[in-house]
Amino acid sequence: MKMAGVGAPVLCVVLVICMVVPSLATVYTVGDSSGWTMGADYSTWTSGKTFKVGDSLVFNYGSGHTVDEVSASDYNTCTTGNALTTDSSGATTIALKTAGTHYFICGVIGHCGNGMKIAVTVTAGSPTAPSGSTSSGNPTTSGHNTTTTNTPSSNVTESSSGGAFSPLVTLVITFVAFFLLILS
Ligand SMILES: [Cu+2]
Numbered sequence: 001m002k003m004a005g006v007g008a009p010v011l012c013v014v015l016v017i018c019m020v021v022p023s024l025a026t027v028y029t030v031g032d033s034s035g036w037t038m039g040a041d042y043s044t045w046t047s048g049k050t051f052k053v054g055d056s057l058v059f060n061y062g063s064g065h066t067v068d069e070v071s072a073s074d075y076n077t078c079t080t081g082n083a084l085t086t087d088s089s090g091a092t093t094i095a096l097k098t099a100g101t102h103y104f105i106c107g108v109i110g111h112c113g114n115g116m117k118i119a120v121t122v123t124a125g126s127p128t129a130p131s132g133s134t135s136s137g138n139p140t141t142s143g144h145n146t147t148t149t150n151t152p153s154s155n156v157t158e159s160s161s162g163g164a165f166s167p168l169v170t171l172v173i174t175f176v177a178f179f180l181l182i183l184s
Helices: 002-020 042-046 072-077 131-144 152-161 167-183
Strands: 027-029 056-060 067-070 085-087 091-095 100-105 117-123
Antiparallel strands (some): 056 091
């Protein structure tokens, strides 16, 4: 009885943390339906978006363009030829693996100056491992899942098996509390 009183709020807190903290990785299509093209304003596209480590960018474009990751100074001056990475496949997926600002331009002469440049500031992702949400999710689902066909005894072992306390300890404590109540 006392265990349930302590365990329920703790479980609620863990549930809330698990739902809030590890937001899933997001795939952003640069420019949305416009894609990676001249005449776009990618500073408008990035504004209001929060990029995290683990997210990725997808550049969609026709032939005659490239996606080059460049340094900040090359980005600012639209200097081509020093690309850290380059791709011209028409569908470039960039995984944002490190925090900081990542700079991308089109490597074709003149295109960067015509708007094909984008700076993406990436924030560090949460270090919380996703395994924490799965291990804490099991006891809550089994605990609330009282509609499954069961006898009262199997229900007790099922609901307590996934928790922090072993079924035996829970049973012993319950019986001790029960007998103390009777004896008092
Ligand atoms: Cu281009």
